[in-house]
Amino acid sequence: MRKLFFSALLACTVFQIFYAQNNIVGSWSGVLKIQQVQLPIVFNIQLQDNKLSATLDSPSQKAFGIKCDNVVFENNQLIISVNKLNAEYKGTLENDTIKGTFTQGIAIPLNLTKSTTVQAEPKRPQEPKPPFPYYTEEVKFINKTTGDTLAGTLTLPNKNAKCPIAILISGSGAQDRNEELLGHKPFLVIADYLARNGIGTLRYDDRGVGESKGNFHSATTFDFSTDAEAALNYLTTRKNIDVKHIGFIGHSEGGIIAPMVAARNSNVAFCVLLAGAGIRGDKLLLRQTNDISKAMETPDSIRMSEDQTNRKAFDIILNTKDIEKQKSELATLIRENVQKMAQDAAPEEVEKRQAAILKQLTSPWFQYFVKYDPAPTLSKVRCRVLALNGERDLQVSPKENLTAIRKALEAGGNKNFRIVELPGLNHLFQECQ
Template sequence: MKRYTIGLFTTLLLSFLIVETAIAQKPDLAGNWSGKIKLPTGELEIIFKITQNDGKYEAKMDVPKQGASDLPVGDVLVIDDSVSIAVPVILGNYSGHFSSPDSVSGKWKQSGMTFDVNLVRIDEVAPLLRPQTPEPPFPYLSEEVEYINPESGLKLAGTITIPKDVDACPAVVMITGSGAQNRDENIFGHKPFAVIADFLTQNGITVLRVDDRGVGDSEGNVSTSTSLDFADDVLAGVNFLKKRKEIDPRKIGLIGHSEGGLIAPLVATKSHNIAFIVMLAGPGTAGEQILYEQAALIAKAAGLPDYSVEQNKRSQQRIFEVVKSEPDTAKAREKLREAITQGMYTGMNEDMKKAIDAQISSVNSNWFRYFLTYDPKPTLAKVKCPVLALNGSKDLQVQVSNLEAIIKAVNSGNNMNVDTVRFANHNHLFQNCETGAVAEYAQIEETIDPEVLTVIKDWILEQTSAK
C-alpha cells in the first residue's frame, strides 16, 4: 500500500522548479552531479541535474535506485566555493565546498540524520529502462476524457482506450492504490496501469484509467478524502462508461490494485451494474493488521534484527492508539508528538521537527484514520458479482495469505464465484523478483509479468462472454 511503507506509501511530486539565485562566475555548478549515501543496506546514489540560464539555476534531483526522477529542488546557492542545495519535498539538504572544478565534498542531511556525501560531475544520467511502457501510435482509440462526480461535484479526468471496430465490448475502470496517483499509477518509473490498459484494449476490452483527486487534471484533495470518497469517484466512472455507445453496460467491471482492491468491493456493493471485480494484491483483513505485517516484512527484508522489528511495532501501536482514541486532529497532533518522540519533541532541531510533523500529518489524515480501522470482510460478504483475486507470494506489502481471507469473506455471503491465483515469484507490483523488497521495484525493468496480464484478460473475457 503505497503511502505508509518505504517507497510505496510515499507520494513524491514530480515537478520542475526554477531557482533564482546569485551565482558566481566560477566555480560553475551547472551539470550533472552524482553522490552516494552509505546506508546499512548498501549505497544509495543521488543525482543533482543543474543548468544555468541567464545567471539562474534550474535544478532537479534523481534517486535512481528508488525510481525517483525530477524531484523538485528548492534554493541552490553558490557563495565563493561553498555549495548549498535544498530539497524540501523530502526534507533534505546538501551542503559542501568545491574540492576541484568537478567535485564537491560535503554532507547530506535528511530527517535529522547526516551523511558524508561527495559529489562528482558526470556526463550523462542513464535513463530508467521500462520496455513495457506503451508508446504511440496505438492500435486502438485513445481519448482524454472528463466527467463530474455528482456526489462531490468534483471534475475527474482520465484516459479511455477503446478497441477499434468493436461494438458492445466489455470495459473496466482502473482503481489506483493509496497515495496521490495519476492515471498510469506511476511508481518507481513504472506505469503499470498504462501497461494493463494497453494489453487489455488490444484484446478487446475498453479501459478507463483516471487521475486521483487533486492529481493531474482531476479536482479535489486526496489527503482529506477516504476510501469511501474514492468509491464514489469510481462509481462516477462506471456511470460515464454506461453512456458510451461502444460499451455493453452489462459488462462493466473494476480492476483495483492494493487499496484499489479494497475500494472495488465497496463500489460493487453500491451498484448492481458491476459485472465483476479484479483485486490485485487487495486486502482481505483490517488495515491495522495489514500495516503491522507490512512493516515487519519490509524491515526484515532490509536486514533489521528482530528486536528492531519488535521495537518498530511497539511504536506503531502507540501511534495507532492515539489515532483510534482521539478524534480531534489538533489534540491528536500533540499526543502523537508525545508518543513518537517520547516527550523529546520540544528539544529537537527544526529538521527533526519537520520530519516528525510530516509523519504525523500522514497518520492524522482522514484517509489514514479510515484505512486503519476499516475491515473489508463485511463488505466482501455483500459482493454478489464474480471476483478474481491475485497476489504474489513474495509480496511484502499485502501478504499472499490475504487470498484465503478474501475467499472466506466472499463465500460467507453465499457468493461462490470467486477465483484466486498465487504467483510464486512475484512482488506487490506483480514483477518477477528475487526477494519482494521494495528496493527491487525500481531496479527491475519488468513493469508487470505478461502472465499476470493474460490471466486477467482471460478471466474477464470468460466472465463477460455469456452476458
Template sequence: MGVGIMKKLLLFIFVALFGRISFAQSIIGDWYGIINSENSSIPLIFHFSQKNNIYSATLDSPLQQSLGIDVTTIDYNAGKLHLVVARHDLQYKAVWSGGKLVGNLTQMNTDYFLVLTKESKQLQEPKSTFPYLTEEVRFQNSQAEVNLAGLLSLPEGSGPFPAVLLLGGSGPTDRDNTINSNHKMFLVLADYLTRKGIAVLRYDKRGVGASTGDFNVAGLQNFASDAKAALHYLQTLQEINTNQIGLIGHSEGGLLAAMLAASSKEIDFIIALAAPGIDGDTNFILQRKLISKSKGISEKEWLAKLDFLEQVVGEVKSAERPKELERSLKEIVVSYLERTKREIPYGMSTEDYTAMLVDRYTHPYVQDLIKIVPRQSFRQVTCPVLALNGSNDLQVSAAQNLPAIEAALKSGGNTQVSIKEFDGLNHLFQESATGAPSEYGEIEQTMAPIVLETITDWILKQTEE
C-alpha cells in the same frame, strides 16, 4: 590531396566530432538515480532545462512525495557538474562518464554516492504510436464538486467494447498509478488490455495531476465516491458495452473495487491486485514488520518499533478529536525518535521527520486504512472476482491477505472466485529478489508478463458472448 583541402577536412572532422561530443554531454532532460543509505533507498529525479545558455533544474523525490524542488545554482562545464539545492542543504558534484553523471551528493555533512542516468529503467513502458484511440476526458463527482481528469483508451473497431476502470493504490497516485520508483503500472496495464480489445478508463485522484479537489482531506469513502463517478461516466459512453464493465484495483484500489461492488449490481466483475483482506490495523503493523526485516533490522530494534506502531494504532482507533490525536501522536513520535535516531531518513532533521510522521498518521485515508475491515466489503460482493498477489509482496502479504479475501467472498456465498499467488513477484507484480520497496526502481520490469496475460485472459473469459 592539397594542404588547404586537408586542413579543411581536418577542421570539418574536428567540428563534427566536437559537435557530437557536446551533444552527447548535454545534461538537458530527465536524470534518474537512487541514494542508498543505511536504512533506506531513495529514488531521485533531476529535470534539467536551458534557456539563453542558462541552466535551470528541479528535483523530485517521489518516495518522500516532494516534487518540483528548485535547484538553486547549477555549474556545468567541460563534463563537470556542481549543483546546489539551498532549501535542503544539498549539493551534488559529478563528472560525465560513459553517458552517466557519477559523483557524490552531500546533505547535512553526509556524503552519498549517486549515479544519474538519462534513461529510467522503465523499459516496459510503451513508447511507440498506439494502435488504438486515446482520449483525454473529464467527468464530475457532483456529490463532492470535484472534477476528475483521466485517459480513455478504446480498441480499434466500432465496439461496443468490454471495459475496465482502473483504481490506483494508496497515496496521491495519478492515472498511471505512478509508484515511488517512477514505474507507470497502469500505463503498461492499460496498453496491454486495449491491444487485446478491452477499453480502459484511468484517472488522476482528486487533488492530483489535472483533477481538482483536495487529496489531503480525503478518506476512503471520498475516493470510493470518485470511483463511482468514474464508473457512471464510463456507462454513458456509446463505445462501451455497459453489461461488461469491471473494476481493477491495485492495493488500496482493490479494496475500493470491493467497496463499490458490494453496494452496486452495475459491476460485472472485479480484479483485486495485491489488495488487503485482513483487518487494517493488523496489515499496517505486518507491512512494517516485513519491510523492516528486509532492511536487516535487529530484533531489539523491531520490538521498539512494534511498541511505537501499536501506540500509533491505538491512538488512531480511539481518538475522538483531530487535535487530540495530533497532540498524542506527536508525543509518541518524539519519544520513539529519542530512542531510535537511526530511524530518521537521510537528510531529514528530527523535527521534519516528526512532522512528516504526524501528518501521515493524521491523514484521513491513513486512518481509514488502519480502521478498515476489508471482509465486510468482500463478503457482500456477488460478481466474479479475481484476486492476485505475489509471494514477495512485503506491503500486502499474500500469505495472509489472499486467504482472507477468499474466505470473506465464500462466506457471503460467492462461488465465482479465482485466487492466484505468483512466486517471486513483489507488490508491483515485478519479478523480484526480496520484494523490498527499495528494489522497485532498480527493476526494469513494470509488470510481469504472466500477470498481464492472466488478467487479460480472465477478463476475456468473463466477457464472452
C-alpha cells in the same frame, strides 16, 4: 552607455546562472542513515532548455528513475521535491559536496557527492510506444458528491467498439492515470495489453493530481471510492461501451476501493483485485512494516521496538474516540520514541520529526485506513471477483490477505470468484529475488 552597461550586467548574470546550473548537473549520491540501516540515494540532475529536472534512484530498493517534481538551484541552495514520495531534499553546495537534509515524514541529514560515472536509465521494454493500433480519448467526468472534475484516458480496441471495459484504480499515494511509480507505468501497460485483446479501459488521475481537480490530502479511502463510482457512472452514458460489462481493476488500495463500489452499485460487472487487502488496516501496516524491515536487514532490536511503538499508536487510534485526547496521547508516544531514536539530534530537529509523524497519524486518510476492515464489504460483493497477489509482496502479505478475501466472499455466498497467488512476484507483479 547606460543601455550598454545593463546589457553587459544582464549577460554576466545570465552567464553566472548558466554556469551555476551546469555546475549542479550530474549524478549526486549519498547515504541515508536511518537508525542502524544505511540507504544509498542518487539524484540525477539534468539541464534542458535552461530548466533543471531530476530523477531519484534508490539502488538497494531496486528503484530507479523516480521522477522529481521540482528542482531549484539558486545561490548554491538546492531544493528537490518528490511529490509521489511526499519527500523533499534541501542542501547547500560547498566545494564538491552538497550538505543538506532529506525529509520524508522525518528529517534526516544527507550529504551528496558528485559521481564520476553516469548510471544508464533502466530500460522499460514493457512500456508501449506509438503508433498504437487502438483508439484513445482524453475524457473528463464529474464526481457529483464533491463537484470535482476528474480527468483520464479512455482506451478502446477501436472507436466504435461496444466492448467490455475496466476502470483502473490506483494504489495509495498521489498517483497519475498511469500509476507511475519507481519509473514504471503499470496502468499504461495494462491499458495497452487489454486494448490489443478486445477490452477497453478508463484510467484517471487521482483527485488533485495531474489534470484532476480536488483535494487529495483531505480524502480518505472511502472518498476515493466516490471518484471510482463517478468514473463508472460516466461510462454508463457512453454509447460505444458495453454497459453490462463494466468493472474494476484495482491495485493495492484500489483493491480495497473496487469492492466498496461493487457492494453498493449493481452496475459493477466484475472486480479484479491486484494485491488488494483482506485484513484490517492496522494489521496490514504492522505486517508490512515488519516484512520490509526484515528485507532491509534491520537489526531485530530496532525492528521489535518499532513494532511495539506502532502497536501502541494503532491502539490509541482504534480506542480513543476524542480526537484531542488522541492527539495528546499520540504526541506523548511519538515524543518518547523520537527522543530515544534521535538522541544526537538538535531540539528543533526533534520537534520537526515529532510534528511530521503526528500529522501523518492524525490525517483523515491514515485514521480511516487503520480502522477499516475490508471483510464486511467483501461479503456484500455479488459480482465476479479475481484476486491476485505476488508471492513475494512485502506490502500486502499474500497468504493472510488472500485467505481473508476468500473467507469474506464465501461468507457472503459469492461463488463467482478465483484466488491466485503468483510465484516469484512482488507488489508491482514483477519478478524479484
